[in-house]
Amino acid sequence: MIFMDQISDHPRENDANDASIEIQVKTTFVPEHSDSKLNRFAFGYEIHIANRGLHTVQLMDRHWQIDMGNGCIQEVRGEGVVGEQPVLAPGESYQYQSGAIIETPAGRMWGDYGFVTENGERFRAPIPLFHLLAPDQFRPIH
Template identity: 55%
Template sequence: MNSPSPSIQIDVNTRFLPDQSTPEQNRYAFAYTITITNKGRAPAQLVSRHWLITHGNGKIDEVRGPGVVGETPRLMPGEAFEYTSGAILEAPVGTMEGSYQMVTDEGDQFDAPIKRFVLSMPRVLH
């Protein structure tokens, strides 16, 4: 196995969705836009995802599934894939973290870690 080591960069932008939230029912909706960039020298395909979603009240949801938003993008070196998805929390603040399971054209599998990011209703965190 002498393929170049894969390097996947993951950038996240989040926003609170007040029109889809009902705080009196402990329902806080957030959108997150993720950009996945192949910084390596070999193609890589995203095949599945694993998320840990931590609500501000301590509850943790674990999510696993194929692809993202119904797609399994194959990224050539230098290519990026962007998608937007959402999460519903039971508290006005929480975090998400996880990984994408990737595979190279040679069949080598690896995880691309997604660093913890914060979902927060405006003016909750100072």
């Protein structure tokens, strides 16, 4: 894996329930699962989610938009993350790893997570846009 020097750190607030979710993203290019001749560029990403609010929250679902870098945007929705719906008390954090395969050496991802508080209030926490960039040696010249 080739680690990219990219971390997004944007606290997100929801005034209705005093929830504050901080999301950090770190990306990696995965050359062993990539093939530029087949327009296949694999990336891993590590997400760190921290509850900076006053209430316990549970991550219920995810919504991703993946810009393939060629004009196509793939939308992904699903329950939880990597098969889990973590519960975060105030001050707690959760970290997971996942990945995406795109059709070009440069793309982007963004989206949001759906949370519910211990009081049953639902809110969405935006995931900041982050870039998927293959190193120069993996970018074909046309």
